[in-house]
Amino acid sequence: MYLNLDKSDLIRFESILKNSLASLISFTSYSLYFPREIPLAMQEGKKLVPIIEKDRTLLPLSLNNNFLGIFLAKGTDYNQLISLKDHLGSFTSLSLDKLFLHKQCMLDELTGLSNREQFTRMVEREIESVLSSITPGPAATMDNGPERHSASFWIMIFNLDRFRRINNTYGYMFGDQVLEGLAAELKRVIPEQAALARLWGDTFGLFQPQSSPSKCQELAKSILEKISETVFEYAVSGEKVSLTASAGSSFFPQDIKGHQFRKTPYELARIAIQKAQQALDIAKENGRGRSYFFGQLLSRGGVIMENLPLNRMIINLGKNVDACEGQKFMVWSRKFNGHSQIIQEPDKKSLGHYPPIHKGEITLQEVQERISIAEVLYLNDPSWEIEPGDKLSLLPEKDSLLENNGIVENTLPKKDIMTGLYSYRDFVSLWSKNRNCVDSFSMVMIRIHDHGKNDSEQGIGGENLILELMSSLKAVLAEEPLGGRYSSTCLIFYFPGQSPQDLYPALCQLSSSIRDSCQASIFTGIACFPYLNYSRINTLENCRKSLEHADLIEFPHVACFDSLTLTVSADRLFTRGDTFAALEEYKLALAADEANTLARNSLAICYARLGRMEMAAKQFQEIIGLEDQNIMAWYNLGCAHLKQGDLPDAEKAFEKCLEIERDHAFSLFRLGQLAENSGDLDKADKYYNQARETSSGKNLAPRHLARLAWKKGDREQAREHLHQALINNPRDAFSLNLMARIYLENNDDPQIAESLARQSVVLRPDVAGFWNDLAETLKAQGKEDQAAQAKARAFA
Structure with a gap:
């Protein structure tokens, strides 16, 4: 495929063009122009020549006899450029060649697609x-x-x-x-x-x-x-x-x-x-x-591959699909899975499908790269064995039938001779019988991470680590607890009548002991009953959450299920996009600790994203009541007031931010916008330029300064700021849109305006004004039908 530069490439790679020309000639500022026709003063027969004026120079940008646009360099030295006039064409050609090579490096030569x-x-x-x-x-x-x-x-x-x-x-x-x-x-x-x-x-x-x-x-x-x-x-x-x-x-x-x-x-x-x-x-x-x-x-692609002794089996899910130890799966018959057809002989017509029938539940004990070793937790019918080819479906932790109901088979639970631990199935069955007999208890999960071993060196060495951990655990505890194997590298324990505060020192000591004796790390999560309004059954899930929390904290990596654990869990839900579930978890975190400003701020953000600004503002005010100098709470409160249309209170909140931190860029931008919207452009200019002097505001300020210059009627200044804004963020929809409007108003090539306007509506299709501006660029080219469609989209 033949590659070439086009006009949109000049905007796309503008910083490269500017830097290349700046290395050859000096100028204080610049902008790009895309006139509909080549200026007469720039034409010298078939040759294009630069226009050199007192303090500015217009350089024609042409590659392979294809006129692309004009580079307007301002603040140039007239005498210097007059002496270089015969070489300026070579300078721009070299710069455009550099742009072409850069584009070539980004594209696949055969197809013209990105590489x-x-x-x-x-x-x-x-x-x-x-x-x-x-x-x-x-x-x-x-x-x-x-x-x-x-x-x-x-x-x-x-x-x-x-x-x-x-x-x-x-x-x-x-x-x-x-x-x-x-x-x-x-x-x-x-x-x-x-x-x-x-x-x-x-x-x-x-x-x-x-x-x-x-x-x-x-x-x-x-x-x-x-x-x-x-x-x-x-x-x-x-x-x-x-x-x-x-x-x-x-x-x-x-x-x-x-x-x-x-x-x-x-x-x-x-x-x-x-x-x-x-x-x-x-x-x-x-x-x-x-x-x-x-x-x-992971949720629907699992299959039993092979049966192993001791109620274990190999499944086709591993680390490659994010399987992890402790996950539970329902096992479905490969025949009675809702898909196999019932065939009638001899015409072999389908009469229907067998009903789906689940055989039982399994848990992952050891996860390798492409397979996992699983253990049977229970079977619906002990005489009906799990077979290769049986299908799997992932169970949410809270939906495990074994954990919720404590299914106990006729056989007596047996401890492993080496470690003294029960299988997970037997542990949960024993725990389910004992948990209702006490008023309080704690559960502990300990996961081992051996830094010195890779996957191929585990096995017997890993079992020796388990033995060492059990020996050290007995040394730091007054009595041996009920324990089980949650997975090959994770153990679970039940402590009736003991609180996390009772266990914490011993578990910290255990972490130090394992690090010193085995050069391995352990991560420990603790949860207790009673806690808030959680049931006894919930304690196991809470213990899992505290183990995830332990993975995020420093040595000795011991976390007790508390308000911070709930915040970590809510953050994870928030990250996955489940805002409602995150909101409820943040509420629980605050029920555990009203002073948890971390959770309160995140709860307020959830309310804001759901459009409940009044409730968001209330939470921000609660934080300020606890921490008067919390700048983010003040800033967020100002944003909430702004969205509610309460401009005076919004302004006060942003001004309070500047009292706390003089150069808080985001508050400066907000105050600039308030001044701009009220018509005080000079005051807005002061705030935006102050924000540009800050490290966090220098890349954001050009967009705001461009809009301000445009409102003042200074199109060239607006264009310069917009070029800088797009260098900082090529996907800035508002800068792209304003650039399109300026090109259209300056009677530049409307195709360039259309290209920019299209990019802005792609990035922000929810902004009706962007569709209207796209319609104007189409109308300028005589594309009436497309313009009408864009106009209709603005009111959709």
Whole structure:
């Protein structure tokens, strides 16, 4: 595919162009122009020449005889540029060549799509934006709401089925033609906001922000259908060649696990892509021509592979699909699963389907890379064994029938001879019988992490660690508790009549002992009954939550289930997008500790995202009552007042922020907006420039200063600020929209205005004004029908 620069590339790579020219000539400021016609003063026969004026220079930007636009450099030295006049054309050509090489490095040469590196960088940048929008906590603000960012995106990796056969049969030249033609067809299918890339060979990637899972499923289906409908002709013989493809998808942040959020955006981008690739691999394994979502693999993709002694078995789920020890699965008969047909002989007609019948429940004991070892917790019918091929469905922890009902079989529970521990099934059965006999008790979960061993070195060495832990536990405790194996690396204990405060010192001592004697780390979670309004059964789930909390704190890694644990659990729900569940968990955290400002701030953010501003404001005021100098609470209170239309109180709250912190950039921006909206542009200018001097405000200020300059009628100044704003954030919808309006009002090329306006509506389709501006750019080009459609969308 032939690549070239176009006008939109000048805006896209503007910083590179500016820096390249700045290394050759000096100027104080600059802007780009896209006139409909080349100025006469710039034409010298067939040659384009620069226009050099007293304090500014207009450089024509032309590549391969294609006029692109004008670089207006202001504050230039007239005498210097006159002496360089004959060389300025070479300077701009060199700069444009540099832009072209940069674009070439971002695109796949064959298809013209983004290449793998550009696709990965795109995902990485989006993750940085998403993380700032989904994370609650003490620094969370109402600026991080859904109106600022969708806080979600989708990745699909798809690969052509048996494409190697096409290369081998018809040759690589025809194979390349197929890939190029397919890329052109797919560009017509994907939405404007999506980005398509060729990652390698016949594997493509699709990135789409701001989309729901249901819409993504529809798009995945339409892409695979488009591929299967596309027919290519082999010119030599006239043969018709058709294709199919398989796809795998992942969602961010839904498919990211808690501990993975601590990784950098660089790492997270590759994790998200790898998860989509994993789903693609499963799709290939299950017959090709299919589309799988990563989130479905663990919940619905499990199968029993092989039976082992001692009620254990191998299943096909491992670390590759985020399986983890302790997870519970329902086992469904491979025949009686609701899908197998009842066939009548001899005509073999289907009479219907067998009903789904579940055999029992299993728990994962040891998780390896692509498989796991599971243990039977109970069987519905002891005479009906679990068999290879039986299907699995993931159970939420709270839905485990064993844990809730304490199913006890006729056989007596048996301790493991080596460790003195019960199997998890026997432990839960004994605990369920004993938990109602006492008024209070505690549960403890201990997970071992051996830093010195890798997966291939575990096994017997890991069991020796368990023995060492049990020996050390007996040494620090007054009496031996009821204990069980939650998984191969996690133990669970029941302490009747004891509180977390009784156990905490001994468990901290245990952590030190294991670190010193075994060079291993242990993480310990403690939960007790009674606590708040939780039932006895809930204690096990609370213990699991406290273990997750322990993983986030420093040595000795011992966490008691408390208000902070509930906050951590709520944050996890919030991150997954389950705002209502997070809200209830934050409420429980405050019921445990009213002074937990961490939970209260996050609760208020939840209320704000649900549109309940009055309740959000009340929570922020509660925080201020406890901590008068809490700047984020004051700032969020100001935002809540602003959304309620209470401008005087909003202004007071933002001014209070500046009393606490003189250079609080976000408050300066808010005060600038209040002044701007009231018509006091000079006061707004003062606030915006003050914000630009701060480290957190310097990249955000150009957008606000551009809008201000535009309102003052200074189009050139507005344009300069907007260029800087888009360098800082190429996905700034408001800057793109204002740039489109300026280009349109200046009678520049309306195609450039249309391109910018389209980008703004893709990023923020909810802003009606953006659709109106897009309609104006279309109307300027005589595209009346499209303009009418855009106008209608503004009022949808």
